[in-house]
């Protein structure tokens with residue numbers, strides 16, 4: 636025993652869409668928990684990732700990206716989930732992209748200031764900056780603009796600079812007992828994670844706007860001695876989207892099913908039998924009743 640008191644707390648990972656929040660949380664956790672894609676608005680729910688050791692427990696909170704174009708009910712729900720997560724945190728990691736500052740980043744900053752929570756600034760994707768000397772003036776500029784004293788240039792993708800951020804988070808946590816059992820990784824069920832993995836593969840496979848109109852619902856999740864049997868419905872908003880999601884001769888659906896099954900098998904450590912159906916639920920992303928049914932904050 637070191638004699639140091641136990642530390643624990645909620646650390647929200649906040650930022651506009653697509654800056655790499657989920658990639659960073661997965662890296663900090665050392666596990667792929669949150670889904671990741673190159674399209675904005677991949678994360679749609681608040682997801683807790685718990686990192687425990689003998690001296691501390693960090694409860695990371697991955698959030699949907701806070702964004703401006705919130706014309707649809709689903710977008711408003713994503714923003715609401717992000718905002719409430721920030722309100723409940725002990726510490727925030729504000730993620731931005733190297734050499735970029737946008738109005739949406741400024742919105743996130745204003746939100747963090749309103750809540751008055753201590754904030755670390757993570758400048759992500761530094762691997763994309765060939766000329767590293769350009770980072771120094773950017774860091775100074777960001778220090779002035781955000782008022783954050785603790786700034787961490789890093790690459791979540793390449794695991795560069797992440798350990799330094801993790802150490803700083805540990806020392807900043809309030810003294811307190813563990814909030815979750817030490818062996819618990821997340822607050823989310825295997826069923827939820829299965830739906831997310833399927834949505835990740837769909838988001839990566841489908842082009843343009845279609846991923847925004849997709850929701851995955853697990854209809855059956857049964858375990859027996861042979862493994863896990865999962866039936867999932869992929870809801871789209873219009874008949875034309877159904878044809879695209881299925882693909883020519885069902886090829887898109889087959890590829891998505893294969894990729895999801897492999898990932899699920901790895902995650903669950905058991906064989907997985909997966910069946911996918913594509914169905915239309917007209918305009919579900921703009922309907923609060925449907926959103927509630929699918930578990931969104933409305």
Ligand SMILES: Nc1nc2c(ncn2[C@@H]2O[C@H](COP(=O)(O)OP(=O)(O)OP(=O)(O)O)[C@@H](O)[C@H]2O)c(=O)[nH]1
Nearest residue numbers: 652653654655656657658673676677678700791792
């Ligand atoms: N080059 C580079 N790409 C990164 C890095 N971190 C994340 N990415 C990529 O950025 C894209 C978005 O990553 P996500 O982790 O899904 O971003 P997010 O902020 O969680 O996005 P939303 O959930 O949509 O708000 C993906 O294509 C990632 O692979 C990084 O350090 N370097």
Ligand SMILES: [Mg+2]
Nearest residue numbers: 656657677678
């Ligand atoms: Mg995300």
